[in-house]
Amino acid sequence: MNNVAIALLTALLGAIAFVLALAVRRRNVAAAVNAVVSLGIAGVAVAAAAGFEFGQRGFVAPELAFWTAVAGLIHSIGMLGPYDSIWWWDHLTHTLSAALLTALVYAGLLVTVGSSVSITVVAVAAVSYTVVAGVCWEFGELVARAVGEHYDVDPVLVYYGWQDTAYDLVFDVVGAALVVALDVRVFVDLAATAPGTTRQLLVWSSATIVAGSVLMALALFARPDGQS
Known part of the structure; x- marks a missing residue:
């Protein structure tokens, strides 16, 4: 640089x-x-x-x-x-962060599977990854609120309600869709330096996000007070 x-x-x-x-x-x-x-x-x-x-x-x-x-x-x-x-600050943050994540995943998929599937499949997979990651983040906010309530401390992530969660996911999709629509390939060279590592990161991060979402959902909906 x-x-x-x-x-x-x-x-x-x-x-x-x-x-x-x-x-x-x-x-x-x-x-x-x-x-x-x-x-x-x-x-x-x-x-x-x-x-x-x-x-x-x-x-x-x-x-x-x-x-x-x-x-x-x-x-x-x-x-x-x-x-x-x-009012728009949270929307900007989610759009920017989702776009970054999607750009990384999009590049990784282009390098690892781009030659075997259509670009449309790659785009859908990249957006889907970001949406699932966004759901995982929202569960994290709920867990942070539950922990804060249990220990009577301020949560490290603030939960603003289900309407805010819906908006967050919408702007996650906006950020992801912008990346694939504009065909942003800024990280392709980076992903291509080590395709095997890129593939492993995609597989393991996907598994971690899904497993984390499921575990947090089970923990939240199994709370004794019945709140989520």
Whole structure:
């Protein structure tokens, strides 16, 4: 990466760190936890793009580092208040995050099975993966609420009700559909550096998402108070 790209990525990480400092100052545990996670994920992506070499390419595509850092920053800022006060903030976050996930999955599928099935099948599979991942995230919000209620603490993920869940999934689909409709292949070269690893990541992540969703659903609907 050139110096300008490194400077921009450093600024994004600094912005997330600033959000973390604000969350700590406000004693907002949920916002602080989310900022730490966002900073960690974005930091790894940036470090991998800037500091490690894989042949003649960066170990992680710079585009992935930028996209991850921007998504993490928007989510972290949202936890400080915009999720509650700005009606479109949550929609933007879900669209951007879903688009990132879909772009990665779409690239992986194009590399691993793209030669054996039609592009339409690949597109549908990529969108379906993102939708299932979105359902898993929504279950995670419900679990976070249940844990918070049980221990009388603020949940690290905020659940706003079934209507908000429906909107979240709609904008997950919007982000995913944009990627496949525009045929975004920005991560194909990255996936192609190690097709075997890409295939394993797709298989194991799919299994983890499905299993996690089922387990969380069973745990939630089996609660003694009967609430979900």
